[in-house]
Amino acid sequence: MTLEIDAGAATDVGRVRERNEDGFLDRPPLYAVADGLGGHRGGEVASALALQTLAERVKGPHDLVDAVHEANRAVFDKQARDPSVAGMGTTLTAVIVSGDELYVAHVGDSRAYLLRDGELKALTEDHTLVQELVNEGRLSANEARAHPQKNVLTRALGIEDDTEIDEFNVAVRAGDRVLLCTDGLTGMLDDGDIRRTMNEEINTQATARKLVDAANDAGGIDNITAVVLDVVTAGLQRHDVPKIRRRSFRWPNPVVASLVILALCLFGIRVYLDGRWFVGVERGHVAIFRGLPATFAGIKMYGLSEETDLTVEALKQNGALVEGGEDELEQGIPVASEADAQRQIETYRLGGILPLSPTPSQSPVP
Ligand code: MN
Numbered sequence: 001m002t003l004e005i006d007a008g009a010a011t012d013v014g015r016v017r018e019r020n021e022d023g024f025l026d027r028p029p030l031y032a033v034a035d036g037l038g039g040h041r042g043g044e045v046a047s048a049l050a051l052q053t054l055a056e057r058v059k060g061p062h063d064l065v066d067a068v069h070e071a072n073r074a075v076f077d078k079q080a081r082d083p084s085v086a087g088m089g090t091t092l093t094a095v096i097v098s099g100d101e102l103y104v105a106h107v108g109d110s111r112a113y114l115l116r117d118g119e120l121k122a123l124t125e126d127h128t129l130v131q132e133l134v135n136e137g138r139l140s141a142n143e144a145r146a147h148p149q150k151n152v153l154t155r156a157l158g159i160e161d162d163t164e165i166d167e168f169n170v171a172v173r174a175g176d177r178v179l180l181c182t183d184g185l186t187g188m189l190d191d192g193d194i195r196r197t198m199n200e201e202i203n204t205q206a207t208a209r210k211l212v213d214a215a216n217d218a219g220g221i222d223n224i225t226a227v228v229l230d231v232v233t234a235g236l237q238r239h240d241v242p243k244i245r246r247r248s249f250r251w252p253n254p255v256v257a258s259l260v261i262l263a264l265c266l267f268g269i270r271v272y273l274d275g276r277w278f279v280g281v282e283r284g285h286v287a288i289f290r291g292l293p294a295t296f297a298g299i300k301m302y303g304l305s306e307e308t309d310l311t312v313e314a315l316k317q318n319g320a321l322v323e324g325g326e327d328e329l330e331q332g333i334p335v336a337s338e339a340d341a342q343r344q345i346e347t348y349r350l351g352g353i354l355p356l357s358p359t360p361s362q363s364p365v366p
Helices: 042-057 061-081 129-135 141-146 191-200 204-217 243-248 254-274 312-318 325-331 338-349
Strands: 003-012 022-027 030-037 092-098 101-107 111-116 119-122 166-171 177-181 224-233 277-282 285-296 299-311 333-335
Touching: 003 022, 003 204, 022 042, 022 224, 030 042, 030 177, 030 224, 042 061, 042 092, 061 092, 061 101, 061 166, 092 111, 092 177, 092 224, 101 111, 111 191, 119 191, 129 141, 177 191, 177 204, 191 204, 204 224, 254 285, 277 299, 277 325, 277 338, 285 312, 285 338, 299 312, 299 338, 312 325, 325 333, 333 338
Parallel strands: none
Antiparallel strands: 003 224, 022 030, 030 092, 092 101, 101 166, 111 119, 111 177, 177 224, 277 285, 277 333, 285 299
């Protein structure tokens, strides 16, 4: 089965910065985020130039790292030539999905995460001073989050003529969700917040938007960028339908719906049958039944209401049953009400003579 990527992306200036120096690429099968650094317009120029160079140079998963080296060189050359952007640089976290592998190239403190079976795992490691202290066991992950120097990078693109690039690949499968993001997201939201939002939202675009909104709600002190990639089986893009549509109307589970309809039908039939009466035979005795003298699909459409002491044998002897009357009685003789059934039985009991009853058939039912 061929895997495809369903991508959504969002970027925002945040609530404090004046310019958005973040950038992202959404050029299947290449996806990337970049967070520019440097005064004036340097940051914007660096991230845009790195992404543009990467997109132009990359041919496939196996030259991803070479293309990132070229992006480094392009940014370095530009800032070396142009004093207005001197000292600029950028982070870059780029992925290519090929076959069932995710190829990753990474420099700086933007991040790639993998959400699989509801669990979120960081794929990249920040190239920051603080992360080095964590690796050396001198700082806990929690202390690192609040550290005043957490933004100090140990590596970035464009600062030197060449730079070390982290590269690796991970096997992916349908159902996996990958997040690429800048530190404006991870500085505002912890991994638990990110995991919850990644699990809550179905649509990739809505998820990216929601992550960015959450970072803004938490303060938005930096530019925020999120690229959400769903690994799907080709032709089966389950996540395409925006969640808002799924929520606004959802057909009930067909099994539940069928059971509800069946229950309503049975209830209706039951009400109908409860208003029907007939006189018939039960174990050789004349009896009153509720329902219809029939079976449907093997189910009796009636129930015994009262079995009298009057036997069919006695009726044959007292002449109450005219010719064919016994068969008719066996099959059930419909009557209008229980009172009529009682009256019919009295008639039988009296040998076929209508009883001199003061209560005619249309007497009100008690
Ligand atoms: Mn940033």
